[in-house]
Amino acid sequence: MKTVLITAYAVNPYKGSEDAMGWNMILQALKNHRVIAVTRKNNQPAIEKYCKEHPENEHFDRLSCYYFDWPSWAIRWKKGPLLSMIYYYLWQLTLAIWLFRKRLNPDLVHNLNFHNDWTPSFLWILGKPFVWGHVGHHNKIPRQYILPIYGPRTYLQDRLLWVIKNIFWYADPFLWLCKHKADVIICMNNAAVEKLRLKNNFIIHPSVAADKENSYISQDLQHSFNILSVGRLVPLKGFDLTIRGFAWFYNNLPAADRAKVSLTIAGSGPAAELLHKIAREEQVEGVIKFIDWLPREEVKKLYANATLFLYPSHEGAGMVVPEAMSFGLPVICLDNDGPGKLVAPSSCLLVKQDEYWPTVKAISEKLQHLYWNSPLLAQEKLLATERHQDLFQWNVRGKMLNKVYTYAAEKNSSCSLA
Structure with a gap:
């Protein structure tokens, strides 16, 4: 049994997204190893509360x-996404120095999140076998999906961030040192491998997962068609496409069928006002239920009572996708390096990235196919369930971690990442 030092910027047992990933990966590592977890101070109350509420977890003795x-x-000064990422960079640097002085002496070290490929980890200075990742890659939002909808200011902010990322990718010596010092780099997708120009010592494995939910009993959905979309209301998530694709679908239904159909959008964020405006313009505001924020247990009830999940996001991951699939929900998403690589490759619900209005039309057509074709809906539900079972349960992440840790610690032996 090894002692693994895991640094994770975001860890919270009661939240979703990055925080949930951080916590669940620590739990998976605990199954086979002693874990020294290092995170931000604001995560301490939630972690201590959870450990007290779950004394039955025998693995906590090793944490x-x-x-x-x-x-x-x-x-x-840490306000807004750009300044927050600058603080994250500086946090990584000063954390490594702080840990060097503490001399905790683990067998190996692992920088777990923040899922980006342009800010390095400095854990290699501890002189231990070093695992970096999950490392993800977010492409810039395609121009046709941001400029006409969110305006020049948002477009320029997105492109400025892209320029800054390129400076780090090609000019930051610490990023170069990080990827060359890492014994294993866990990449979320091929895009990260290509952008970092990795040749060896990497593995491609999704970071997101969700355990199968059996405790939520859904209502009778035979006479309803409930579409769900969950996430932060920002341009990256593509909720404008969600609303317009739904509106084109809804407004072309016979009047009798419209009563069976609904769209729920759960999330908050700076784009909320614009999204409400789009819903009014498309004459579907009264059909869409906007929910600002819900505890995770309440969000699970939304999944349990949904027919399908609509998520045309431009991001490089998407924690909500495996969450939806854990409830057997078909997922309509863009065919990109993020959600498009999470759903089953054989799914017919992937939407080609195109010009804006052809994309809206394609989303509406996917909704029509599922609404009018019950066998197709059943087939896509089965695909989602099988995909989740094969690849998106947390114990799959645990097996991957154990293999990676063994390889990193015994790199010169016959151990393989394959």
Whole structure:
């Protein structure tokens, strides 16, 4: 049994997305190893609360937690996504120095998240076998999906961030050191491999997962068609496509069928006002239920009572996709390096990235096919269930971690990543 030091910027047992991934990956590592988990101080109350609420978990005896942050007066400037990522970079650097001075002496070290391929980890300075990842890649939002909808300011902000990323990819010596010092790099998709120009010592494995939910009993959905979309209301998530694709589908239904159909959007964010405006323009505001925020247990009830999941996001991952598939929900998404690589390759619900209005039309057509074709809906539900069972349960991540840790610690032996 090895002692693994895991650093994770975001860890919270009660949240979703990055926080949920951080916590669940730590739990999976605990099954086979002693874990020293290091995260930010703001995550301490939730972690301690969860451990107290679950004394039955015998693995917690092998968990030691440390919390590191800059003083509050030193991070008042950390506002907005760009400044937050700059703080994340500096947090990684100062954390490694802090850990070097603490001399915890693990067998290997693992920088777990923030799922991006342009800010390096500095854990290699600890002189231990070093695992980096999951490392993800977010492409810039295609121009046709951002400029006409969200305006020049949002477009320029997105392109400025892309320029900054390129500076790190091609000019940051610490990023070069990180990828060359890492014994194993866990990549979320091929795009990360290509952007980092990796040749060896990497594995491609999704970061997102969700355990199968059996405790939520859905209502009788025989006479309803409930479409669900969950996420932060920002341009990256493509909720404008969700609304317009739904509107084209809904407005072309016979009046008797419209009563069976609904769309629920669960999430909050700066694009909320614009999305409400789009819903009004498309004359479907009264049919769409906007929910600002819900606890995770309430979100699970939404999944349980949905017919399908609509998620035309431009991101490089998407925690909500395996969550939806854990409830057997078919997923309509763009055919990209993010959600498009999470759904079953044989699914017929992938939407080609095209010009804006052809994409809206394609989404509406996918909804029509599922609404009018019950065998197709049943087939896609089965595909989602099988895909989740094969690839998106947390124990699959645990087996991958065990293999990666063994390889990193015994790199010069006959151990293989394959």
